[in-house]
Amino acid sequence: MKKQDKVITIPTKDITLIYCSPPVGSFAIEKEQNKLTQWDHCREQFATKFDDKIVGFYFSHKAEKAEDIVAFVHKFENIIQKSKSCPDLKFSDFGLTSVPHILYIEPSTFWKDCFFKRSLFTLVLRCGQNYSIKDDIFDDSLFGYQHKESTLMIETKSAVMRFMFGFTKYTGISPVLGQANVMKHGWKEEFHKLDEAEIKNRLVLPDGIKKSSNIVGSESIWT
Secondary structure (H helix, E strand, C coil): CCCCCCCCCEEEECCEECCCCCCCCCEECCCECCEECCCECCHHHHCCCCCCCCCCEEEECCCCCHHHHHHHHHHHHHHHHHCCCCCCCCCCEEEEECCCCEEEEECCHHHHCCHHHHHHHHHHHHHHHHCCCCCCCHHHHHHCCCCHHHHHHHHCHHHHHHHHCCCCEECCCCCCCCCCCCCCCCHHHHHCCCCHHHHHHHEECCCCCCCCCCCCCCCCCCC
């Protein structure tokens, strides 16, 4: 990954928690300035609020994991960028808050243009809690069976890996948000039962990008 002067670039936000401290792994949109009144631990509930118009949101994480999460997300984004299918991908921006276990996140526009990308992004954030900058074991943080945060990544590993190889354009039909309070069909539900042929049909290279076969073989999930 390209060296950056700061991985946390947004100034610290002063926030007030209303009612109580949220469970680890929860998400919130700021509806009233500096006040967070509603948290969603259920990703399916948060999916109805996390649309392409959202600038940023908050994430409640395990203690002292902020920098590890940021580094993990940037590693994930860097892998996609180096796949050469998204060379102009701009990394997501992060900011600390006045509450030590809550991060503010402004996702890259790369993530926001597709419902299933946004769903995957919330999974990546949760897996970031498994990562340690010191140990730098990326694959285990993403797919380690000992981590409960990795369960949905493991169940959709072929799709996740194909996405990381640059096949980031989704060709299926995205759910319509409408007035629903819960969106039950996210990344896991879309990909966990598909065979490799169908995964290849639904995740393709972005428009205008061509990729030659690699050493894995022309019939692999990565081509």
